Amino acid sequence: MYQLTDFDSPDAQGSGERYMDRNHVAMLNRAGKAAGFYPKINSGYRTPAHNAKVGGAESSCHMEGKASDLSVRTRSDFDRIAPALVAVGFRRFGVASTFLHVDNCSRSEAVWTYGGGAEIDYRNKRIRELLGQQWYLADMLGEEERGDRPWLRVILLVLFAAMLYYYFFVLKGRF
Ligand SMILES: [Zn+2]
Numbered sequence: 001m002y003q004l005t006d007f008d009s010p011d012a013q014g015s016g017e018r019y020m021d022r023n024h025v026a027m028l029n030r031a032g033k034a035a036g037f038y039p040k041i042n043s044g045y046r047t048p049a050h051n052a053k054v055g056g057a058e059s060s061c062h063m064e065g066k067a068s069d070l071s072v073r074t075r076s077d078f079d080r081i082a083p084a085l086v087a088v089g090f091r092r093f094g095v096a097s098t099f100l101h102v103d104n105c106s107r108s109e110a111v112w113t114y115g116g117g118a119e120i121d122y123r124n125k126r127i128r129e130l131l132g133q134q135w136y137l138a139d140m141l142g143e144e145e146r147g148d149r150p151w152l153r154v155i156l157l158v159l160f161a162a163m164l165y166y167y168f169f170v171l172k173g174r175f
Pocket residue numbers: 043062067068069094101102
């Protein structure tokens with residue numbers, strides 16, 4: 001499971017705790033749990049100075065605390081983590097041969113690549129396929145993850161109580 005310190009900008013201790021989007025971290029934790037491993041965070045939150053130093057985009061989501069670069073060095077790791085990342089709701093992916101950028105910035109769904117080659121081609125194609133199956137993939141999160149609907153339980157309980165009431169006080173009164 002990820003800790004907020006995993007997302008610190010290298011030049012600012014405690015910046016993960018201070019600036020990382022909690023929803024972003026929660027999504028990554030759900031993905032790691034579903035995939036069975038938690039890829040190392042190469043880069044999480046970035047101060048503007050650190051972002052400039054590593055050549056990040058001027059308006060990088062890393063500076064909003066809503067982006068991470070996950071170390072994904074092997075094909076088998078990629079095949080395990082990619083469906084989980086889509087399943088938990090990531091819709092923006094930067095594809096490299098050794099890492100995956102994911103973010104939940106409020107921008108439209110997008111997949112882009114860093115460089116080329118056979119491995120990147122494979123990953124790029126696979127992510128696009130997975131995004132096409134995103135609703136189906138929600139199933140891989142399992143019962144526990146999908147059970148976050150307390151209102152559904154309340155409605156079912158009320159319906160059940162109404163049925164009991166009807167049976168005992170309305171129907172029985174007729175006989
Ligand atoms: Zn990134």
